[in-house]
Amino acid sequence: MIYVRVRLGSINLTLPVKERYNSTAMERVYIPCDRCGNDIEYPDDLMVSALWGLIPKKYHRVCYAEREKEVVYQIFYQTYPVNFGMGNLVAVLSPLLAIGLAWWVWQETHLFALVVLLGLVGIWPLVLRLFVYWRWERPLISSFSIR
Numbered sequence: 001m002i003y004v005r006v007r008l009g010s011i012n013l014t015l016p017v018k019e020r021y022n023s024t025a026m027e028r029v030y031i032p033c034d035r036c037g038n039d040i041e042y043p044d045d046l047m048v049s050a051l052w053g054l055i056p057k058k059y060h061r062v063c064y065a066e067r068e069k070e071v072v073y074q075i076f077y078q079t080y081p082v083n084f085g086m087g088n089l090v091a092v093l094s095p096l097l098a099i100g101l102a103w104w105v106w107q108e109t110h111l112f113a114l115v116v117l118l119g120l121v122g123i124w125p126l127v128l129r130l131f132v133y134w135r136w137e138r139p140l141i142s143s144f145s146i147r
């Protein structure tokens, strides 16, 4: 709710005004590419890769393709984008796999620390995927749809 201050002579009134648009949706978002530094403007142009499979980095489609050719990229980054096909599949399957594996490890060894570690490793791709959606994809989609 937004409040508007109205002045009538010596009387000050504060009136509530209904918001017409969702204020977060109205904001223009700036999502700079981690390679060229320019803004990523279209939802379809966003490609996310993860450094060591841990830290998400965002690129234009073209910049991502350029990145893929570099040796450093091939060593330190996961070889598929987080926010497309394979990344989505991994995000869903990895926690399930980790739960199964953790259960088996627990039955066999009763090493709680190992089970926790497996759980964390397994859940991370899903956390990463949701983070990318919430932080970059969703704002881009809503920003794009109002233009």
Ligand SMILES: [Zn+2]
Binding pocket: 033, 034, 035, 036, 037, 038, 059, 060, 063
């Ligand atoms: Zn770029």
